[in-house]
Amino acid sequence: xxxxxxxxxxxxxxxxxxxxxxxxxxxxxxxxxxxxxxxxxxxxxxxxxxxxxxxxxxxxxxxxxxxxxxxxxxxxxxxxxxxxxxxxxxxxxxxxxxxxxxxxxxxxxxxxxxxxxxxxxxxxxxxxxxxxxxxxxxxxxxxxxxxxxxxxxxxxxxxxxxxxxxxxxxxxxxxxxxxxxxxxxxxxxxxxxxxxxxxxxxxxxxxxxxxxxxxxxxxxxxxxxxxxxxxxxxxxxxxxxxxxxxxxxxxxxxxxxxxxxxxxxxxxxxxxxxxxxxxxxxxxxxxxxxxxxxxxxxxxx
Amino acid sequence: xxxxxxxxxxxxxxxxxxxxxxxxxxxxxxxxxxxxxxxxxxxxxxxxxxxxxxxxxxxxxxxxxxxxxxxxxxxxxxxxxxxxxxxxxxxxxxxxxxxxxxxxxxxxxxxxxxxxxxxxxxxxxxxxxxxxxxxxxxxxxxxxxxxxxxxxxxxxxxxxxxxxxxxxxxxxxxxxxxxxxxxxxxxxxxxxxxxxxxxxxxxxxxxxxxxxxxxxxxxxxxxxxxxxxxxxxxxxxxxxxxxxxxxxxxxxxxxxxxxxxxxxxxxxxxxxxxxxxxxxxxxxxxxxxxxxxxxxxxxxx
Amino acid sequence: xxxxxxxxxxxxxxxxxxxxxxxxxxxxxxxxxxxxxxxxxxxxxxxxxxxxxxxxxxxxxxxxxxxxxxxxxxxxxxxxxxxxxxxxxxxxxxxxxxxxxxxxxxxxxxxxxxxxxxxxxxxxxxxxxxxxxxxxxxxxxxxxxxxxxxxxxxxxxxxxxxxxxxxxxxxxxxxxxxxxxxxxxxxxxxxxxxxxxxxxxxxxxxxxxxxxxxxxxxxxxxxxxxxxxxxxxxxxxxxxxxxxxxxxxxxxxxxxxxxxxxxxxxxxxxxxxxxxxxxxxxxxxxxxxxxxxxxxxxxxx
Numbered sequence: 001x002x003x004x005x006x007x008x009x010x011x012x013x014x015x016x017x018x019x020x021x022x023x024x025x026x027x028x029x030x031x032x033x034x035x036x037x038x039x040x041x042x043x044x045x046x047x048x049x050x051x052x053x054x055x056x057x058x059x060x061x062x063x064x065x066x067x068x069x070x071x072x073x074x075x076x077x078x079x080x081x082x083x084x085x086x087x088x089x090x091x092x093x094x095x096x097x098x099x100x101x102x103x104x105x106x107x108x109x110x111x112x113x114x115x116x117x118x119x120x121x122x123x124x125x126x127x128x129x130x131x132x133x134x135x136x137x138x139x140x141x142x143x144x145x146x147x148x149x150x151x152x153x154x155x156x157x158x159x160x161x162x163x164x165x166x167x168x169x170x171x172x173x174x175x176x177x178x179x180x181x182x183x184x185x186x187x188x189x190x191x192x193x194x195x196x197x198x199x200x201x202x203x204x205x206x207x208x209x210x211x212x213x214x215x216x217x218x219x220x221x222x223x224x225x226x227x228x229x230x231x232x233x234x235x236x237x238x239x240x241x242x243x244x245x246x247x248x249x250x251x252x253x254x255x256x257x258x259x260x261x262x263x264x265x266x267x268x269x270x271x272x273x274x275x276x277x278x279x280x281x282x283x284x285x286x287x288x289x290x291x292x293x294x295x296x297x298x299x300x301x
Numbered sequence: 302x303x304x305x306x307x308x309x310x311x312x313x314x315x316x317x318x319x320x321x322x323x324x325x326x327x328x329x330x331x332x333x334x335x336x337x338x339x340x341x342x343x344x345x346x347x348x349x350x351x352x353x354x355x356x357x358x359x360x361x362x363x364x365x366x367x368x369x370x371x372x373x374x375x376x377x378x379x380x381x382x383x384x385x386x387x388x389x390x391x392x393x394x395x396x397x398x399x400x401x402x403x404x405x406x407x408x409x410x411x412x413x414x415x416x417x418x419x420x421x422x423x424x425x426x427x428x429x430x431x432x433x434x435x436x437x438x439x440x441x442x443x444x445x446x447x448x449x450x451x452x453x454x455x456x457x458x459x460x461x462x463x464x465x466x467x468x469x470x471x472x473x474x475x476x477x478x479x480x481x482x483x484x485x486x487x488x489x490x491x492x493x494x495x496x497x498x499x500x501x502x503x504x505x506x507x508x509x510x511x512x513x514x515x516x517x518x519x520x521x522x523x524x525x526x527x528x529x530x531x532x533x534x535x536x537x538x539x540x541x542x543x544x545x546x547x548x549x550x551x552x553x554x555x556x557x558x559x560x561x562x563x564x565x566x567x568x569x570x571x572x573x574x575x576x577x578x579x580x581x582x583x584x585x586x587x588x589x590x591x592x593x594x595x596x597x598x599x600x601x602x
Numbered sequence: 603x604x605x606x607x608x609x610x611x612x613x614x615x616x617x618x619x620x621x622x623x624x625x626x627x628x629x630x631x632x633x634x635x636x637x638x639x640x641x642x643x644x645x646x647x648x649x650x651x652x653x654x655x656x657x658x659x660x661x662x663x664x665x666x667x668x669x670x671x672x673x674x675x676x677x678x679x680x681x682x683x684x685x686x687x688x689x690x691x692x693x694x695x696x697x698x699x700x701x702x703x704x705x706x707x708x709x710x711x712x713x714x715x716x717x718x719x720x721x722x723x724x725x726x727x728x729x730x731x732x733x734x735x736x737x738x739x740x741x742x743x744x745x746x747x748x749x750x751x752x753x754x755x756x757x758x759x760x761x762x763x764x765x766x767x768x769x770x771x772x773x774x775x776x777x778x779x780x781x782x783x784x785x786x787x788x789x790x791x792x793x794x795x796x797x798x799x800x801x802x803x804x805x806x807x808x809x810x811x812x813x814x815x816x817x818x819x820x821x822x823x824x825x826x827x828x829x830x831x832x833x834x835x836x837x838x839x840x841x842x843x844x845x846x847x848x849x850x851x852x853x854x855x856x857x858x859x860x861x862x863x864x865x866x867x868x869x870x871x872x873x874x875x876x877x878x879x880x881x882x883x884x885x886x887x888x889x890x891x892x893x894x895x896x897x898x899x900x901x902x903x
Contacts, residue, residue, distance in 0.1 A: 336659065
């Protein structure tokens with residue numbers, strides 16, 4: 001956290017660290033914040049950046065060991081990861097879950113395959129079950145905006161028309177368990193996250209109760225984890241509204257973005273002064289820059 | 302104009318101006334000249350460049366205020382513009398018109414939404430109704446190639462198989478009204494451009510008369526403005542030919558490109574020594590570099 | 603060869619050579635190694651890199667002279683090549699063959715059109731019939747791993763589910779004819795490459811005989827050249843296996859990648875210590891950097 005704050009206060013102070021180093025950003029899925037903030041972070045450190053949309057720019061990858069590759073997959077991740085390691089000093093990957101094959105998603109097949117075969121450090125830009133750099137940006141944002149030593153932080157489920165991954169709520173919940181906060185998760189019945197992730201976190205199905213005296217409201221949709229990848233509720237009574245925000249201790253509103261307005265949150269709340277989603281997005285750069293700094297500094301050790 | 306010429310004569314003279322500055326080039330539509338020339342211009346100034354095809358790399362954007370976002374649009378321009386402003390010091394956008402919704406096109410919904418919500422300068426790389434950097438390149442080209450103080454410049458409609466925007470002829474017509482030229486527009490009946498744009502410009506439906514003694518022939522197709530976005534003529538008697546060029550005062554031939562050969566203009570004309578379309582395309586770099594220079598110089602003022 | 607080795611031993615020794623120079627990488631087809639290694643090479647020389655997927659980022663190109671462009675092709679290569687030459691100091695192009703029109707493929711219509719109209723040097727990143735930078739990487743790899751003055755090098759056909767180009771085997775066969783090696787080509791009957799390319803090279807339909815005492819096995823599929831672009835065999839008895847490798851003189855295994863595992867080669871062989879496909883891919887950077895160095899050094903002469 002100290003490193004992230006230092007970097008934010010002087011982002012260009014380490015421009016020789018990345019000299020002659022290349023980061024490869026590999027996207028299997030759409031990205032706005034992650035794509036831009038990681039490029040920005042790398043450039044701030046003097047690194048070269050190569051961006052690839054793997055599915056369209058390159059070859060369809062095979063991930064199964066022992067596969068007889070006579071179908072539509074032209075390259076095995078064993079070669080891809082080793083080869084990219086020849087050209088890049090760091091590999092960063094975004095790969096969403098299938099939301100249909102729970103086991104494969106929990107294995108983080110794509111990112112872990114790259115980690116297994118690459119000969120350079122591999123960073124997650126959001127995997128099937130984790131979005132670690134988002135969580136670093138989140139805790140930095142909370143630290144910056146908190147007005148008491150131990151704020152009450154609420155992670156609330158909210159409705160969304162599509163089935164979304166668990167990566168963001170998972171990483172946020174893990175981060176909150178490490179932080180000095182009073183952490184509460186609220187969601188409709190049946191929408192429990194992986195209990196290994198939530199651990200001893202307080203969980204309630206009563207959103208109003210959760211919001212009471214909260215200092216931070218972190219809204220996020222996720223699909224059903226038990227009935228894996230299904231949408232079992234689109235209950236708009238869970239949308240974050242001004243009325244609910246009045247229950248809080250003048251709480252700040254957070255979301256990882258992109259956000260569905262008037263589904264996840266009303267215009268009134270996200271357009272209010274208490275919304276800090278843009279500052280939160282801005283912190284993505286410094287989260288990325290911190291991890292890159294650490295990797296580059298350890299490169300020769 | 303002076304600035305553009307200075308830049309062209311010494312394009313690398315200001316390489317520290319853009320140090321630690323990032324430009325985000327956001328494309329909603331295809332681009333060749335604009336994509337390459339703006340990257341070149343930014344690099345000449347020492348800027349970092351991030352290029353995104355928004356529709357495919359990122360998220361489908363919602364532009365309507367108050368929308369209940371439960372459809373296929375994942376992010377509102379309000380967030381997108383503010384967020385990109387966190388990572389980029391200048392935002393440059395290409396967004397073609399719908400050619401079906403005249404009102405929305407004339408409002409320049411996409412670019413103006415970005416301008417409204419971004420916290421950094423926003424540049425048009427061709428909007429629904431204007432292509433300003435093309436017009437700067439055009440006037441620079443005319444200035445370079447004119448052989449008399451006040452040349453006769455003719456903007457002529459020419460046939461094309463697809464419905465094309467009005468942005469290029471609009472911006473060219475506006476620029477010519479500011480320039481010291483004898484400006485004439487010629488097109489088939491019914492193909493009048495927006496009268497607010499053409500103002501007091503001479504307009505004739507007689508292409509032969511228009512070409513008489515012309516010093517520059519600027520060919521361009523546009524779809525019908527009154528019968529909005531429709532193709533009401535594909536009359537190939539409007540193609541620019543060598544015979545018609547003989548009516549001129551040894552005129553130079555101009556076009557913004559890409560150009561449909563043997564529709565807009567015959568091979569003979571565009572391949573002739575009087576064709577200056579490549580020099581015109583080259584000037585796109587210096588037009589872009591001039592606007593970037595101005596923005597960067599005013600950045601802290 | 604000397605230049606390539608020098609570059610490999612000190613890749614950042616010439617970082618001012620490419621200052622203020624831009625390379626445009628134009629892709630009509632997917633690419634992983636070529637895309638990354640050429641960007642890496644250009645960056646190592648201090649060049650700026652612009653990457654474009656021409657078919658999706660830009661305009662559909664017309665290549666036929668005299669075409670009446672009233673179809674779906676928006677820009678002629680005549681303009682595209684000249685225009686890109688205004689923004690880039692070197693143009694590099696990947697364009698696969700049609701595999702249906704032998705004559706057009708052998709004319710290398712795409713790359714040769716760019717060469718004809720561009721005003722800057724044009725490099726092939728794999729054309730219809732040649733992949734020259736791959737061949738440079740290949741001979742460098744053989745030079746690094748050979749254990750005798752004149753090694754036996756075998757190019758063997760292997761099965762593949764799709765019709766593949768002849769560019770890689772063609773360029774490899776040409777390179778081997780220039781090298782101090784004992785070169786043998788082996789493939790099923792009917793799969794003869796262009797005899798103008800293979801020249802006096804030894805050719806056998808007996809793969810086992812070919813492998814005997816070989817020092818390098820270079821596996822590659824290609825489609826039928828005589829029955830042009832057709833797949834007339836998918837005979838998996840041609841797959842490179844450990845049993846066949848035992849016939850060799852402890853040969854190294856090579857392939858240009860991407861490779862279909864358990865079609866072209868078994869897991870056992872490509873995962874063995876004798877497989878040098880990753881080192882071979884790594885050498886792509888230095889092959890690219892060598893050609894760029896030569897071009898940049900001759901730029902003003």
